[in-house]
Structure formats: C-alpha cells, structure tokens
Amino acid sequence: MSTELFRTCPESGLQFHKPAEQLMRANAVVAIVILLFGGITALLVTLTRWPAVHLLPADKFYQLLTLHGVNMLIFWIVTFEMAILYFCSSTLLKCRLATPRIAWLGFLLMLSGVVINNLAVLKGNASVMMTSYVPMPANPNFYLGLILFAVGALLACFVFLGTLVIAREEKTYEGSIPLVTFGALTACIIAVFTIASGAIIMVPTYLWSLGYINNIDAAMYRLVWWAFGHSSQQINVAAHVAVWYAIAAIVFGARPLSEKVSRTAFFLYIAFLQLASAHHLLVDPGLSSEWKIFNTSYAMYLAVLASMVHGLTVPGSIEVAQRAKGYTKGLFEWLRKAPWGNPVFSGMFISLIGFGFIGGISGVVMGTEQINIIIHNTIYVPGHFHATVVIGTTLAFMSLTYFLIPVLFRRQVVMPGLAKWQPYLFGIGMAVFTLALMAAGTLGVQRRHWDMAFADSIVGFDYPASAYTFMGVAGISGVAAILGGAIFILITVISVFFGKRVESESSYGFASSKLMKAEPVLVPEGGHEAAGKWGFAAPGTFLLAIFFLLIFVLYYIVNWKYLASVWPMS
Amino acid sequence: MSAIQPPAETVWWKRPLDKVEGTWIAIALAWSLIMFIMMPLWHIYGKQNLSNEAYRTTPQAFLAKTQAMVDQYTVRTETEANLPVVRPPPGSDVYVLGRLWQWWPLLELEKGQTYRLHISSIDWQHGFSLQPVNVNLQILPGYEVVLTITPDTGGEQTIICNEYCGLGHHNMTGKIYVTEGAQ
Numbered sequence: 001m002s003t004e005l006f007r008t009c010p011e012s013g014l015q016f017h018k019p020a021e022q023l024m025r026a027n028a029v030v031a032i033v034i035l036l037f038g039g040i041t042a043l044l045v046t047l048t049r050w051p052a053v054h055l056l057p058a059d060k061f062y063q064l065l066t067l068h069g070v071n072m073l074i075f076w077i078v079t080f081e082m083a084i085l086y087f088c089s090s091t092l093l094k095c096r097l098a099t100p101r102i103a104w105l106g107f108l109l110m111l112s113g114v115v116i117n118n119l120a121v122l123k124g125n126a127s128v129m130m131t132s133y134v135p136m137p138a139n140p141n142f143y144l145g146l147i148l149f150a151v152g153a154l155l156a157c158f159v160f161l162g163t164l165v166i167a168r169e170e171k172t173y174e175g176s177i178p179l180v181t182f183g184a185l186t187a188c189i190i191a192v193f194t195i196a197s198g199a200i201i202m203v204p205t206y207l208w209s210l211g212y213i214n215n216i217d218a219a220m221y222r223l224v225w226w227a228f229g230h231s232s233q234q235i236n237v238a239a240h241v242a243v244w245y246a247i248a249a250i251v252f253g254a255r256p257l258s259e260k261v262s263r264t265a266f267f268l269y270i271a272f273l274q275l276a277s278a279h280h281l282l283v284d285p286g287l288s289s290e291w292k293i294f295n296t297s298y299a300m301y302l303a304v305l306a307s308m309v310h311g312l313t314v315p316g317s318i319e320v321a322q323r324a325k326g327y328t329k330g331l332f333e334w335l336r337k338a339p340w341g342n343p344v345f346s347g348m349f350i351s352l353i354g355f356g357f358i359g360g361i362s363g364v365v366m367g368t369e370q371i372n373i374i375i376h377n378t379i380y381v382p383g384h385f386h387a388t389v390v391i392g393t394t395l396a397f398m399s400l401t402y403f404l405i406p407v408l409f410r411r412q413v414v415m416p417g418l419a420k421w422q423p424y425l426f427g428i429g430m431a432v433f434t435l436a437l438m439a440a441g442t443l444g445v446q447r448r449h450w451d452m453a454f455a456d457s458i459v460g461f462d463y464p465a466s467a468y469t470f471m472g473v474a475g476i477s478g479v480a481a482i483l484g485g486a487i488f489i490l491i492t493v494i495s496v497f498f499g500k501r502v503e504s505e506s507s508y509g510f511a512s513s514k515l516m517k518a519e520p521v522l523v524p525e526g527g528h529e530a531a532g533k534w535g536f537a538a539p540g541t542f543l544l545a546i547f548f549l550l551i552f553v554l555y556y557i558v559n560w561k562y563l564a565s566v567w568p569m570s
Numbered sequence: 571m572s573a574i575q576p577p578a579e580t581v582w583w584k585r586p587l588d589k590v591e592g593t594w595i596a597i598a599l600a601w602s603l604i605m606f607i608m609m610p611l612w613h614i615y616g617k618q619n620l621s622n623e624a625y626r627t628t629p630q631a632f633l634a635k636t637q638a639m640v641d642q643y644t645v646r647t648e649t650e651a652n653l654p655v656v657r658p659p660p661g662s663d664v665y666v667l668g669r670l671w672q673w674w675p676l677l678e679l680e681k682g683q684t685y686r687l688h689i690s691s692i693d694w695q696h697g698f699s700l701q702p703v704n705v706n707l708q709i710l711p712g713y714e715v716v717l718t719i720t721p722d723t724g725g726e727q728t729i730i731c732n733e734y735c736g737l738g739h740h741n742m743t744g745k746i747y748v749t750e751g752a753q
Contacts, residue, residue, distance in 0.1 A: 258582075259585070285709075368608070
C-alpha cells in the first residue's frame with residue numbers, strides 16, 4: 001500500500017484514496033447532471049399539472065413524466081449513492097478501494113444505461129412511466145438501459161463489500177466499522193436485493209419486448225417489479241439515515257446514543273424493509289388479506305419502528321453533544337443554538353423533519369391495507385414519496401454535498417449567502433408541495449393524469465373547486481422548490497468547476513465549522529442523564545418525538561374515519 | 571467516538587440503553603402493534619374491506635359476459651357515442667370492463683341494494699377510481715375482481731382510470747348512477 005496514493009484533508013482529517021476519490025467525484029458529478037435533467041422535467045411536469053398553466057400537450061407530458069420518474073427515482077439517487085458507498089468504505093475506513101478498475105466499469109455501465117434509457121424515452125416510443133407496467137410495451141432500449149444501469153450498480157456494491165473485506169484484512173481500523181459505514185452496508189445489502197429483483201423482472205420483460213417471450217403476467221410483473229421499485233427507495237432510506245448520522249458527527253462531533261440501538265435499527269431495515277413491495281399491491285387482485293397485512297406492515301411495523309428509532313437517536317445524539325458543550329438551558333437551547341445558517345446542518349435537519357412528519361406518517365397511513373382503498377394511485381401517492389425521496393433523500397444528499405465540495409473537490413463553495421437559504425427554499429417549498437398534493441389526492445385527484453377537467457372525455461367529471469386550489473398551491477410551491485434545486489445545482493457546478501481552490505483552513509467555509517474538529521463528545525459525569533432532564537439524556541428530542549407520535553395517531557384515526565364514510569364493500 | 575469513527579468500546583453491545591431510548595422504543599413498539607392489529611380488527615368490525623375474490627379470465631370471456639349483461643339489461647343509451655346504460659337487478663352480478671379508453675358500460679344501481687361487481691381489463695392495466703365516493707382498485711388484464719358493494723349515497727359517481735394507460739388515459743371514464751328505490 002503506497003502512501004502517496006492517499007491524501008489527508010487538513011481540515012477534516014479524512015483520508016482519501018486517490019482512485020476512490022476520482023470515482024466519488026465522477027459519480028457525484030454525473031449524479032448532479034442527472035439531477036439537473038430531472039429538475040428541468042420536474043418544472044415542465046409541475047407547470048402542466050398546475051391547472052391555470054397546463055403547459056404541455058398530453059403526449060409530451062406523459063413522455064417527460066416518464067423521464068422525470070426514471071431519472072430522479074432511480075438514476076440520480078443511485079448514482080449519488082455509489083459515491084456515498086465509496087466514501088463510507090474507503091474514506092471512513094482509511095482503506096484503499098478494492099478493484100478500482102471494476103468500479104470504473106460499473107460506472108461506465110451505469111452511465112451508458114442512463115443514456116440508452118433516456119434516449120429511448122426521448123425518441124417518443126417509451127412513454128410508459130417509470131413502472132413500465134406490462135402489457136403496455138416500450139422500446140426494448142428502455143429496459144436494456146435499466147438492466148445495464150443495474151449491473152453497473154451491482155458491480156459498485158461488490159467493490160464496496162470488497163473494500164470492507166480489505167479494510168478488515170489490512171486492519172485499517174480497530175473494533176467494529178463506524179455506524180455510518182454500517183448504515184451504508186445496510187443500503188448496500190438492500191441494493192443487492194433490489195438489483196436482483198430488478199434483473200428477475202427486467203430481463204424477461206426485455207426479452208418479451210424483443211419478441212422472445214410472448215406473455216408476461218401483469219400481477220407477477222407488479223409483485224416482482226415493486227420488489228425492485230420500492231426497495232430501491234429503501235436503499236435511499238438507509239443511505240440518507242446514514243448521511244444524517246454522518247452530518248451529526250461532522251457538525252457536532254455527535255456520537256450515537258448507543259451503538260446497539262442504532263445498529264439494531266439498521267438491521268431491522270435489512271430484515272424487513274423489502275416486504276414493502278406489498279404497499280403497491282394492496283388493491284390488486286389475486287392476493288389474500290393475510291399476505292397483504294403481513295407484508296405491508298413489514299411484519300408488524302418493525303421497519304417503521306426502526307425509522308422511529310433513528311428519528312429519535314439522530315437528533316438525540318445532537319442534543320447530547322450540544323448539552324455537553326453547555327447549551328443546557330431549558331428543553332430546546334441546544335436546538336436554537338444549532339448552526340442554522342450552515343446548509344450542511346439545516347438541510348439535514350429539514351430532511352429529518354420532513355421525512356418523519358410528512359413522508360413517514362403518510363406512508364404508514366396509506367400503506368394500511370384498507371385505508372389504501374381511498375388513496376391508491378391518487379396524487380396523494382406522489383405527495384407522499386416526494387416527502388420521503390425529495391425532502392428526505394435528495395435534501396440530505398444536498399447537505400452532504402456542501403460538505404464534500406471543499407473536502408472532496410477541494411473547492412470553495414461559491415455564493416455562500418445563497419447557499420445558506422437554499423435548503424429552506426427547497427425544503428419548505430417541497431413540504432408545501434407534498435401537503436398540497438396529499439390534500440388534492442384526498443379529494444380524489446389522480447396521479448399521472450394530464451387533464452383533471454376531463455375536457456375531451458365523452459363522460460366528464462367535475463372535481464370540487466378546492467381540488468383545483470390545492471393543485472394550484474402545488475404548482476406554486478413546486479416551482480419554488482425547483483428554484484431551490486436550481487440554486488443548488490448552480491452553486492455546486494460553479495464551485496466544482498470554477499470555484500477557488502481551498503488552501504488555508506479559513507477557506508473551508510461550511511465544512512470548517514470549528515465544531516467539526518471538536519473532540520468527540522465524552523459522557524459527562526453522572527452519565528448522559530446528568531446533562532438532561534427527567535433522567536433523560538435528550539429530553540427536548542423526546543418531547544419532539546411525543547409531539548410526532550401525537551400527530552401520527554390523530555392522522556391515523558382521521559383516515560379510518562374517512563374510510564368509514566365510503567360505500568360498504570366486501 | 572463519533573458516528574463516522576469505529577465505536578470507542580470494542581464491546582459496545584453490552585452498554586446499557588439510555589432511558590430516553592428505552593422509553594421511546596417501548597412507546598413506538600406499542601404503537602406499531604396497535605397499527606398492526608387495526609387491520610385484522612377492521613376485517614371483523616369495519617364495513618370497507620376487499621374480499622380479494624378474484625379469478626383468472628381472458629379478454630374474450632370477460633367481454634362475452636359483459637356483453638350478455640348489456641344485451642339483457644340496457645335501459646337507454648347516452649351521449650352521441652350511444653353508450654349503453656345498464657340497470658341490472660339488485661343482488662345480481664354486474665360487469666364493468668376497462669379498455670383503451672373507456673369504462674364500459676355505464677351502470678344504474680339502486681341505493682341501499684347490494685351487487686356483485688365484476689371488473690377486469692381486456693387490454694392493458696387500468697385503475698378503477700370511483701369519484702367522488704373515492705374507491706380505488708387496480709385492474710389487471712387476465713384477472714377478474716369481484717367486489718360486493720352497497721351504494722349508500724345517491725347521485726352520480728364517475729369511474730376514472732387512475733393507472734396510466736397511454737395517450738388517451740385522461741379521457742378514460744365511465745359512470746355509475748345511483749337511484750333512489752325501484753322505479
């Protein structure tokens with residue numbers, strides 16, 4: 001192991017293995033280009049669903065919605081996650097990356113998959129939405145692109161796992177891997193399951209589109225496809241929770257309240273998250289209620305339990321760290337005195353709140369077997385998953401990027417004043433957007449639908465005026481959030497390609513918060529409890545968690561009441 | 571050690587929980603179990619459940635059954651497309667089929683009566699979304715769903731397709747008229 005292959009970041013003390021560093025940069029840059037492309041389609045789709053604007057004609061709308069879905073939900077996030085996997089293995093374990101050449105092969109396969117898939121949709125004969133439900137046919141290249149991308153991502157997962165093995169063999173760390181790496185490992189294991197499911201369904205579908213197979217059963221397709229489609233979003237959950245822990249550690253020197261609890265929660269993800277294919281099949285024919293109940297609840301909500309645990313332990317660890325630094329006044333001084341002007345922190349915290357309060361609660365409620373009857377395929381569903389994937393995952397990745405620009409790319413973040421506001425514009429815009437979509441969905445407005453006025457239908461339907469109002473609110477807030485996304489891309493691209501090189505410590509900007517170099521927080525005398533209240537180490541966080549639960553319970557009850565007003569059926 | 575470093579203690583799993591974590595885990599687990607039990611309970615005490623009764627079928631077979639019902643019970647036609655409005659007797663088997671791009675035929679049901687509603691698609695996947703009552707089902711080609719329903723609100727309900735099914739998807743609609751008592 002030659003030492004010149006390693007670079008130590010003077011500010012963070014992180015060690016970068018050069019080949020790993022190049023791969024992280026390449027993956028992050030490609031991911032952000034895809035995000036840009038996805039953002040442009042987001043704008044056009046939003047402006048079409050905003051009833052007062054109704055921008056695109058129907059065929060263009062469905063085409064761009066397909067592109068938006070595939071690029072955002074799969075290509076952008078998974079590509080960025082590969083950078084995170086390399087960071088969490090090679091950098092955090094101070095270890096050389098396993099087989100960089102295979103990692104590059106994976107990268108090229110992923111890139112070519114993105115290009116082939118996008119070209120197929122752009123040519124206009126693959127407007128089948130991300131889900132490409134059979135027997136609606138798409139150009140074979142649509143499936144081929146996805147398959148190549150998946151194979152590339154699988155190679156990257158193996159490089160990650162190989163790096164863990166090397167680190168252990170070469171003893172680059174002592175004891176157990178860091179919690180953040182454990183979270184990345186969770187994401188990687190879920191990714192392998194996800195990609196395998198994707199291959200099981202996409203390969204036959206590709207052969208079907210070429211004419212070698214004459215029938216793919218629609219119900220079977222949905223079951224297996226969602227083991228890919230939903231689980232790929234569970235990679236995101238594991239990855240962005242790992243990013244939350246990482247940012248709590250970077251900004252506050254926070255240590256997990258207990259390794260045991262946080263790791264067990266990650267393990268629950270591995271064991272149960274993949275059952276969630278069922279969330280999409282609750283009103284499908286051919287499945288029993290027993291099957292639906294067991295799977296939709298991740299076997300008694302054990303993965304939900306895991307997320308509720310992370311939702312407490314991440315801010316809880318921040319609270320303990322802040323209290324140890326002396327912010328002990330009242331229940332919330334630790335939170336008030338947090339660095340709200342630093343987008344690395346503010347983005348991460350908005351991500352956590354938005355994911356839990358909006359995405360988490362709505363996800364569990366609509367994933368209830370019977371309640372799904374009043375929600376399935378309405379625009380409530382995109383409302384939910386924009387809260388999990390956009391506020392949760394994308395915003396978490398954005399905050400991490402503000403840290404990586406100086407540390408990984410060694411460039412200063414340009415326009416820091418604008419960067420300060422970016423997470424708020426993006427996060428709050430998106431929060432209003434998701435709530436408006438859910439409200440419209442509750443009134444029965446459909447997703448993936450060009451005209452809620454049914455102007456060309458032989459048999460029409462009038463939604464109530466409030467539904468139009470909510471879709472208008474979604475339009476305005478959606479555009480605001482997209483503006484926030486555009487600012488992020490602008491800052492990132494200018495910083496990475498034209499930003500000043502970082503030299504001295506003072507030029508690290510957001511990454512150089514003095515806190516980052518702080519000693520990891522030690523347990524105060526008398527244990528964590530001594531710094532808290534009521535014998536709790538993190539009483540403020542606990543109160544927030546109880547508040548969360550209260551909203552959860554109320555919203556759950558409201559939805560059962562709504563269901564009870566629907567026609568009796570059995 | 572922070573979360574991006576290996577744990578300070580090698581035997582970290584022996585460290586006791588903080589009280590705040592233990593308490594929250596107990597509360598969250600209890601809530602999880604309550605939510606889990608609610609679903610079977612609703613099957614026993616609730617009135618809105620899916621029977622999950624479904625059969626394999628073919629487009630030809632389902633079209634034939636629907637056509638037979640239309641031939642027997644059509645009471646009038648509507649719109650310039652002459653869409654049949656079918657009024658089957660209460661308690662009977664009623665058929666609705668989805669195809670590019672309509673829900674066919676239009677139905678007239680009696681309020682408070684119970685019907686066995688059979689739904690299938692004869693081409694691609696469709697979504698059966700009844701508005702404004704708000705009932706949403708996934709409809710697949712090759713599968714015939716049977717739902718026992720009792721319309722308890724009068725007036726006009728629209729069936730909207732809510733699974734994307736190509737360029738005319740947003741025009742794919744149908745109707746269920748709910749009338750008060752026998753005419």
